[in-house]
Amino acid sequence: MKKVIPGLLVFIVALFIWWLACKTGFFPAYALPSPGEVLLSFKEEFRAGRLVNDVVASLWRVFVGYYVAAFLAIPMGLWLGRHRRVRSALLPMLNFFRFLSPLAWIPFAILWFHIGDKPAFFLIFMSTFFPLVLTVMSAVATIPSIYFRVAHDYKYTGWELLTKVTFPAVLPQLITGLRVTYGIAWVVIVAAEMVGCQDGLGYGIWEARNGLRLDSAVCYMIVIGLIGMGIDRILYQFTKLSNVRWGYER
Amino acid sequence: MFVGVMKDSRTTGSLLLDKVAHGYNGLQVIQEVNLAVEPGELVVLVGPSGCGKTTLLNLLSGFLTPVSGTVRTEGLVRTVYQQDGLFPWLTVAENIGMGLRGVADKARREQELRELLELIHLERFRDHYPHQLSGGMRQRVELARVVAGDSDILLMDEPFSALDYQTRIRMRQELGQLLEKRPRTVVFVTHDIEEAAVLADRVLVLSQRPTRIVRELSVHAPRPRNPTDDVVVEASRAILEELGLQVHR
Numbered sequence: 001m002k003k004v005i006p007g008l009l010v011f012i013v014a015l016f017i018w019w020l021a022c023k024t025g026f027f028p029a030y031a032l033p034s035p036g037e038v039l040l041s042f043k044e045e046f047r048a049g050r051l052v053n054d055v056v057a058s059l060w061r062v063f064v065g066y067y068v069a070a071f072l073a074i075p076m077g078l079w080l081g082r083h084r085r086v087r088s089a090l091l092p093m094l095n096f097f098r099f100l101s102p103l104a105w106i107p108f109a110i111l112w113f114h115i116g117d118k119p120a121f122f123l124i125f126m127s128t129f130f131p132l133v134l135t136v137m138s139a140v141a142t143i144p145s146i147y148f149r150v151a152h153d154y155k156y157t158g159w160e161l162l163t164k165v166t167f168p169a170v171l172p173q174l175i176t177g178l179r180v181t182y183g184i185a186w187v188v189i190v191a192a193e194m195v196g197c198q199d200g201l202g203y204g205i206w207e208a209r210n211g212l213r214l215d216s217a218v219c220y221m222i223v224i225g226l227i228g229m230g231i232d233r234i235l236y237q238f239t240k241l242s243n244v245r246w247g248y249e250r
Numbered sequence: 251m252f253v254g255v256m257k258d259s260r261t262t263g264s265l266l267l268d269k270v271a272h273g274y275n276g277l278q279v280i281q282e283v284n285l286a287v288e289p290g291e292l293v294v295l296v297g298p299s300g301c302g303k304t305t306l307l308n309l310l311s312g313f314l315t316p317v318s319g320t321v322r323t324e325g326l327v328r329t330v331y332q333q334d335g336l337f338p339w340l341t342v343a344e345n346i347g348m349g350l351r352g353v354a355d356k357a358r359r360e361q362e363l364r365e366l367l368e369l370i371h372l373e374r375f376r377d378h379y380p381h382q383l384s385g386g387m388r389q390r391v392e393l394a395r396v397v398a399g400d401s402d403i404l405l406m407d408e409p410f411s412a413l414d415y416q417t418r419i420r421m422r423q424e425l426g427q428l429l430e431k432r433p434r435t436v437v438f439v440t441h442d443i444e445e446a447a448v449l450a451d452r453v454l455v456l457s458q459r460p461t462r463i464v465r466e467l468s469v470h471a472p473r474p475r476n477p478t479d480d481v482v483v484e485a486s487r488a489i490l491e492e493l494g495l496q497v498h499r
Binding site: 054087131144146147149152153154155165168169171242243244246247 | 380
């Protein structure tokens, strides 16, 4: 409980400053909606059922795109980490795509997948796959060699070596990598939905802009921030597993 | 998965180096080493730092192949490292369990595990992780792991040198007791002269690079020995003399 209080205090102060900025007319009403207006807008969106629908749509897109990216990136990273030749061959390309903003893919996403869930899946995949491969790959490449010597002594080979030595050795870094790339996915989905979709949180903000309903936009922003934090808290729970604690405590 | 028989009182591991020489990029590290280690023998290699002790162990474990000469080991070889050889994601019991992978019967494995935990006095720590243990406790787990199951030859690469002096003395005693209950062929590398004299059946003093054996010295006394025992002091003096560290007054 004590840990929550400072954060809560900052939140209340921020809310107060926001309210004051509106009340004193420092920001005119058309440029910044007041807390009260946003609250009303929340009620309205909920009653219309639009907000819930948009949340579900966004979560689904991030889930699918991110799941496919992780499903392919983790094995690929594990494999590349152990093969220096292939790694040095693929590294420049992986880095190239990592630095290519996923938003640059938007024209292709729409051309190839039209409008709907698919371009969003594609953009989430493109934004998370490359950093995730690189994270896992470099984690594997930096496993202390002593673990592999010990594994050799105790006859771990092939599949067993991968699942009982390599994978648990990188798990703490993998969890951190998943948290970071999930953050990227959640940021990208908003932009992806502004152009490629007919619903979702990003589309909601775009609609609010078109209708000059900034109160509704703020209401969507709050939801995006809260869900992002919430899912990160869930991923954070994995760092409490007893067989990964070692990675965070030394 | 390999299948083997449990070894209790008999040992089979033997080890032979025949005219072994090794080097890297033209730099000769090991000149010509001949060494035969009998089953059940504890041989300590002691030498100045940077003398290629670790290279020698890597040759023995098969991690390196010598440039010339032959290395023959008979039996299952396992190594104890200076530190961090335990898998941090496994508990004490699971780490020791690695050494019991060759034991097919589950009940037998559990019984072995219990005996080993008792031998190293860590029964209460079976579900702890390595990072929750002290350095001495971790090395005890390593010792239990290498003697678990059907190992024959143990290579020890300065296993106690990262520990404080008092813990080190205790660990030597524990190693002696452990080997009494589970005899193994041991090649022990150290730079600690006292440690060599306290533990060894036979001490081999190594030269500066390129390494060769300059002195062979048998210590005839049952373990456990104290650093202050006459045989130990006598052996220490001989080793110091050989290394040119003994002061003459």
